Amino acid sequence: MRTQIGIVGAGPAGLMLSLLLRRAGIHSIVLEDRSREYIENRVRAGLIEQWVHDLLIEIGAGERLLQQGLFHDGIYFSARGRLHHINFRALVGKGVTIYEQKEVVKDLAAKLIEEGGEIVFEVSDVSLDQVTTARPLIRFRHRGEARELVCDFIGGCDGFHGICRPGIPTEYLTVYERGYPFGWLGILSESPPPASELIYAHHEHGFALFSMRSPTLARLYLQCAPDEDLALWPDEKIWDELRTRLGGSCELPQGRIMLKGVTPMRSFVVEPMQYGRLFLAGDAAHIQPPTGAKGMNLAFADVVFLSRALGEFYRTGSTVALEGYSQTCLDRVWKAQRFSWYMTQLLHRFPHETAFDRRRQLTEIEYTAGSKAAATALAENYAGLPLD
Numbered sequence: 112m113r114t115q116i117g118i119v120g121a122g123p124a125g126l127m128l129s130l131l132l133r134r135a136g137i138h139s140i141v142l143e144d145r146s147r148e149y150i151e152n153r154v155r156a157g158l159i160e161q162w163v164h165d166l167l168i169e170i171g172a173g174e175r176l177l178q179q180g181l182f183h184d185g186i187y188f189s190a191r192g193r194l195h196h197i198n199f200r201a202l203v204g205k206g207v208t209i210y211e212q213k214e215v216v217k218d219l220a221a222k223l224i225e226e227g228g229e230i231v232f233e234v235s236d237v238s239l240d241q242v243t244t245a246r247p248l249i250r251f252r253h254r255g256e257a258r259e260l261v262c263d264f265i266g267g268c269d270g271f272h273g274i275c276r277p278g279i280p281t282e283y284l285t286v287y288e289r290g291y292p293f294g295w296l297g298i299l300s301e302s303p304p305p306a307s308e309l310i311y312a313h314h315e316h317g318f319a320l321f322s323m324r325s326p327t328l329a330r331l332y333l334q335c336a337p338d339e340d341l342a343l344w345p346d347e348k349i350w351d352e353l354r355t356r357l358g359g360s361c362e363l364p365q366g367r368i369m370l371k372g373v374t375p376m377r378s379f380v381v382e383p384m385q386y387g388r389l390f391l392a393g394d395a396a397h398i399q400p401p402t403g404a405k406g407m408n409l410a411f412a413d414v415v416f417l418s419r420a421l422g423e424f425y426r427t428g429s430t431v432a433l434e435g436y437s438q439t440c441l442d443r444v445w446k447a448q449r450f451s452w453y454m455t456q457l458l459h460r461f462p463h464e465t466a467f468d469r470r471r472q473l474t475e476i477e478y479t480a481g482s483k484a485a486a487t488a489l490a491e492n493y494a495g496l497p498l499d
């Protein structure tokens with residue numbers, strides 16, 4: 112097998128990269144170790160930034176997004192029993208869209224396949240070779256047969272647990288990492304969300320997030336232990352705790368819980384994001400706590416930069432943009448890391464915090480809600496910094 116760009120992973124990053132490359136007239140093949148059904152039903156992120164919404168429409172994958180997406184002007188904070196609205200549209204002229212990652216993945220995969228793009232599902236034993244030469248190679252097995260994909264470049268879009276990043280010699284990489292002493296217990300419930308936009312709630316018992324998938328489907332999260340035992344959380348206890356953490360700032364409709372899970376939290380960045388002809392993108396290179404809703408958005412920013420750099424290479428032979436790929440991405444990645452950490456430290460309870468820390472958090476929330484300058488800084492980060 113031969114292609115210009117071999118892409119490992121058919122998550123948001125890999126699928127979008129392949130579509131953007133097609134637009135630049137560059138051939139690629141995507142290798143994915145799971146089935147199409149699996150990647151299209153994996154429950155993950157919910158929120159996309161304004162520019163991602165616009166990009167999905169621009170590439171012709173926005174039809175269902177326009178029908179089903181929930182367009183929000185801002186978010187609420189809940190603190191001391193009061194809701195505070197931050198109106199991004201009024202502050203920075205941008206909004207955000209609730210449209211589930213699995214729907215984005217469905218739309219991207221359908222578009223790619225419709226255009227004649229190639230995704231090989233259910234590959235196994237994927238390994239990279241010769242990545243520091245002009246002819247990198249991806250070895251894998253498919254339907255029991257050993258195969259080789261010869262390419263000019265490799266897109267490492269295989270997520271945090273993939274094989275691309277671990278294949279880079281450790282002495283070449285600097286890893287920046289930070290753990291958090293908590294996770295999120297998330298549920299999906301057949302009930303309307305408590306407000307028409309997301310509520311980020313500060314409470315003595317810990318953080319809670321009130322998100323949604325549709326006007327009749329709520330996605331709700333509670334700060335919990337990183338290794339929380341779900342058996343200790345019968346449905347009634349979850350509802351009681353959600354209601355408590357909303358602190359009476361509004362009513363919480365209750366419904367049948369369809370799904371329960373625990374998500375750990377981590378901040379992680381690897382530098383550089385490239386090695387020879389291997390370019391990492393998305394979760395393969397960086398992870399952030401979900402409090403800032405940045406993961407999928409950042410994965411898309413990486414592949415926009417990568418597709419532009421590859422486009423320049425094939426058009427002009429110049430490797431300047433490719434050489435600068437990592438730096439271009441990391442600029443944005445670190446701003447998203449900072450923002451995700453900021454939202455996380457603002458809202459969660461920490462093991463060794465003091466009463467001073469709690470008062471400082473509350474003051475910061477109320478100051479942000481009441482100051483146009485502070486609210487604007489939050490709005491421009493949350494709704495998405497400009498790409499260029």
Ligand code: RFL
Pocket residue numbers: 119120121122123124125142143144145150154155156157158159212234237268269270271272273274297374392393394395401404405406407408409410
């Ligand atoms: P993905 O989605 O993990 O895709 C990687 C793909 O690679 C495949 N793969 C392999 N394929 C071939 N060979 C191998 N050896 C392979 N190893 C792995 C995998 O099967 C998979 O298909 O990474 P990508 O594309 O970089 O996308 C990143 C996003 O998935 C992630 O950042 C977001 O889900 C994070 N996130 C959020 N991001 C947002 O932008 N907005 C949000 O509101 C948001 N909320 C969230 C989130 C993540 C969460 N969890 C579950 C971690 C909320 C939660 C709870």
Ligand code: PHB
Pocket residue numbers: 155156157158309322323330401402403404
């Ligand atoms: C979600 O809807 O899953 C979601 C929204 C915003 C976040 C995290 C998760 O910050």
